[in-house]
Amino acid sequence: MTTNDTNTRKSIRQKHILDLDGLNQSDIQLIFENTDSMMEVLNRGIRKVPALRGKTIITLFYESSTRTRVSFEQAGKILSADVINVSSDSSSSKKGESLYNTALTLQAMKADAIVIRHQHSGAGYFLAQQMNSTSIINAGDGMHAHPTQSLLDLYTIKKHLGTISSKKVVIVGDLLYSRVARSNLWGLTTMGANIVLCGPNTLLPQDFLDSRLREANHPFRRIQIEENIDNALEGADVVMTLRLQSERQKAGHLPSLREYSRRFGITSKRLKIANPNAIIMHPGPMNEGVEIESDVAHGPQSVIESQVTTGVAIRMAILYDLITGNHSEKEL
Amino acid sequence: MPTAPFKSVQRVCQGSERFALPVWVARLLNASCRSGQRFFFGKSTSISYPSSALKNMSEKKIQTDVQMKRALTRISHEILERNSGAKDLILVGMHSRGVPLAFRIRGLISSYEGQTVDVGSLDIGLYRDDLSVKPQAAMKPTDISVDISGRIVVIVDDVLYTGRSIRAAMDAINDLGRPSQIQLAVLIDRGHRELPIRADFVGKNVPTSREEDVEVKLVEIDGLDEVVISSPIT
Numbered sequence: 001m002t003t004n005d006t007n008t009r010k011s012i013r014q015k016h017i018l019d020l021d022g023l024n025q026s027d028i029q030l031i032f033e034n035t036d037s038m039m040e041v042l043n044r045g046i047r048k049v050p051a052l053r054g055k056t057i058i059t060l061f062y063e064s065s066t067r068t069r070v071s072f073e074q075a076g077k078i079l080s081a082d083v084i085n086v087s088s089d090s091s092s093s094k095k096g097e098s099l100y101n102t103a104l105t106l107q108a109m110k111a112d113a114i115v116i117r118h119q120h121s122g123a124g125y126f127l128a129q130q131m132n133s134t135s136i137i138n139a140g141d142g143m144h145a146h147p148t149q150s151l152l153d154l155y156t157i158k159k160h161l162g163t164i165s166s167k168k169v170v171i172v173g174d175l176l177y178s179r180v181a182r183s184n185l186w187g188l189t190t191m192g193a194n195i196v197l198c199g200p201n202t203l204l205p206q207d208f209l210d211s212r213l214r215e216a217n218h219p220f221r222r223i224q225i226e227e228n229i230d231n232a233l234e235g236a237d238v239v240m241t242l243r244l245q246s247e248r249q250k251a252g253h254l255p256s257l258r259e260y261s262r263r264f265g266i267t268s269k270r271l272k273i274a275n276p277n278a279i280i281m282h283p284g285p286m287n288e289g290v291e292i293e294s295d296v297a298h299g300p301q302s303v304i305e306s307q308v309t310t311g312v313a314i315r316m317a318i319l320y321d322l323i324t325g326n327h328s329e330k331e332l
Numbered sequence: 333m334p335t336a337p338f339k340s341v342q343r344v345c346q347g348s349e350r351f352a353l354p355v356w357v358a359r360l361l362n363a364s365c366r367s368g369q370r371f372f373f374g375k376s377t378s379i380s381y382p383s384s385a386l387k388n389m390s391e392k393k394i395q396t397d398v399q400m401k402r403a404l405t406r407i408s409h410e411i412l413e414r415n416s417g418a419k420d421l422i423l424v425g426m427h428s429r430g431v432p433l434a435f436r437i438r439g440l441i442s443s444y445e446g447q448t449v450d451v452g453s454l455d456i457g458l459y460r461d462d463l464s465v466k467p468q469a470a471m472k473p474t475d476i477s478v479d480i481s482g483r484i485v486v487i488v489d490d491v492l493y494t495g496r497s498i499r500a501a502m503d504a505i506n507d508l509g510r511p512s513q514i515q516l517a518v519l520i521d522r523g524h525r526e527l528p529i530r531a532d533f534v535g536k537n538v539p540t541s542r543e544e545d546v547e548v549k550l551v552e553i554d555g556l557d558e559v560v561i562s563s564p565i566t
Contacts, residue, residue: 030470037455037471046507051458079458324463 011325016128016136017318019145020186028154028190034317035155035310041078042313052081055323058106059115061139062088062123067284067308068139068149072115075315081112081323103127107134112323115139121179135322143177149283150183152314154191156307157238160279165192170232170274172264173242173291176203176253180283181242189219196224198232199264202253229264236274240281241266241292257290267293271301279303389545389562394538397557400519403535404433407517408440410533411486418442420483420512422450426501427472429490430454432552433519437488452476454487459500474504481509486533490548492518495529520559522546 012027020028041049057076061069069085076083086106088094093102099118106114113135116124121142128136140146157164169188175181175197188195197208204225207213213220226232233239244260254260266280280292280302288294297304395403415421418441425434431453438449457471487501502514517533522540538561540546545562549555 034471036473037457040473040475041458044508049458049507050503051460051463320458 011321017147018124018138020147020183031317035313038313038316047078050080052079055081055112057081057083057113058111059085062118071311145183146179147183149180150187152311154187167193167237169193169238170196170236171240172198174203174244175199177245177248178242196232198226233273244291261290268295391560391562394561395559400557407533408437418445418449422483423486424452424454426489427455430488432550434488450478456500459504480511482512484513485511486515488517490519492521495525495527498529
């Protein structure tokens, strides 16, 4: 009767977080509202609340990670959940157990949520199809998606610029292999940002040059592609640099790191082309001196460290929502 | 097709969200809802019923704006009397409707004592004991910017019912510091406690049954001040 919209919306409409393409604006707003509350908890002297007491979260990492795994673990622990870390080299997958069997085992142990990072795209989707009671959170699958990183990027932009809608966001670098960039395209499009992609031709996914993307009702129709970094940066509100994934550069996409750095590296000189109050973001880990100059990475316009703090709060909000939420439509 | 007389009836129906309906009209509305046909209004489907009528509930106003103001005035004086003044006080309103009530009590206290009392807001979403039973509500940020250690915290809420929210609020407050005392002020106490909790300052005691709904409306949120009790029609 008197409750407003945000009060009647109890939780997002999904049981799993696999990518951002299934979340609409009000889902993302709801996560942001809960993140505000979680930020307040993070700023307390005693960072512990009993919301997920007696719940179990398992992190299942088949790829290396520092900040994502630690921030999920910290998020779970602040909410009083029991967090168990499994990494591929110390688990039964070494003995040849399949992902399917590992997941069923973990579900049988009554895990409430499984956080998975895997080198193959779609691993999270596969798991989600097998689960009846456990929520799956994708913490990076191959070159496909990394939704929690994207949500924290969106939240960081909103906190620093007030709004995301109609801001010019330039994503620079290795777009071919970046799951962060892919998830951000969905999130930023949903929130109404103007997106410009910039990178060497060999590191642009070929689908972006496909004319079907330009069709009238395609969600990505307004995304621009620019090969000259100086043109791309003009009037930018947000500069999102991506890590050049050197472990994936064997295929010979680039003549040399030095050339890449000269043509696409973000330097303080180049940054002057962007809006004076533009913010610099990087999902980490950084190759300082390659895609971003050290002075820029640690300069006044950089929000890279605040991204990390926000990461914990966003993951708290997501764990809280998935584990306590009433997800009536239990589907993907 | 709505006709002219129908329109005027519709206006009465919408108005009844705010003004108590004559009993016979309410009965008629309910009878027509129950039977599934609106004999009164013909076949048009664009009628908006008062929400209480749709749920087979009758509404009764139990506190007017003037009565609410008097109750808050008395509560403010009682808080000052109990604590010998406003020193060390901090008022903590519980989201949603406890927050404007806390600000009103602060306004009243400063008009008597000439000194401003700290006010904070508290969301108990993370401390509820029914998180796995009931769907959660969207959280609002807790905002208590001062150190509460050694102070007298007065929790302010609109309705005291089972006492479970207050239990959660006390846990939340203890996580923020160690107050010298925690006291509780509520506008309405409707009984049915499930925990050993009692309010220190009560605006009005209202005997209710569990089937009834008590709803506090405040100008800051709902556009008017009143307390309404809705009961199922048997």
